Amino acid sequence: MKGVHFLISTLAILASATFLVSASDPSSLQDFCVALNDTKSAAVNVDNLLGLNTLGLSLARIDFAPNGLNPPHTHPRATEILVVLEGTLCWFRHIQREWFVFPIGLIHFQLNVGKVNAVAFAGLSSQNPGVITIAKAVFGSQPPINPDVLAKAFQVDDNVVDYLQKQFGTTTISKIQQ
Template identity: 80%
Template sequence: MKGVYFLISTLAILASATFLVSASDPSPLQDFCVALNDTKSAAVNVDNLLGLNTLGISLARIDFAPNGLNPPHTHPRATEILVVLEGTLYVGFVTSNSDGNRLFTKVLNKGDVFVFPIGLIHFQLNVGQVNAVAFAGLSSQTQE
């Protein structure tokens, strides 16, 4: 009978231990490298900086002439954070169907930051009389 109690208690302990176990995906980080001092391209992604491979990030500089527009677009696999370095931008995004397709907009000035959530349609428009410059960071190595 001791053997049966031992077996039952062992099974009970093993069954409860499975709830304490957690699992996660391993980090995709394989290696890293230092960026090259090359200003020929305004976008930095895995295509022109191989060290970004598997890091899940990219960066783009956007230069806007007065009334310049980055037309409505989406990044299906990336959240975007935009930092205005110069000028004035009118920016916005449209929420998903479940949120009623609401439009959120804001006028950004030098030093302002705005986040476009992953997969939502968004845009930027220079509403100032001078050129505007912004940097966009994306949580995708391909800017998609």
């Protein structure tokens, strides 16, 4: 009889312990979904589609003219998958007609290498993926990066750095004292 009580007690403890330690992601199901009325916006994230809140994703449609460029950039909080629906896009030296995956933090770009328009959809693994455009971050930073540092880093003349900083509206700062 003691063995039966021990077995029942053990099973009860295990059952309650399993219940207490059971864990999973919170449900992404919500009671409502807010529709997006502004069809002009190509990027869909939690800021303009509240129904994405807690789902951990964002979507974007990108239309490229021939030779159109989505400049080098990175997403600090998301991995991106880009599906090419029409046209031919290139990133780095790879030309692809179907899809790309850009891991979180990887600097990437897309260039339409075709003679016709290209259309792509991007899905990002965050409701707030962020975007850092590299040229703007480097040449348009506030406060500006010292021109001597940029000239040495990119191995270009000071005048090139000056020109690029002016393109981004950066006020140049004094050179490093020799």
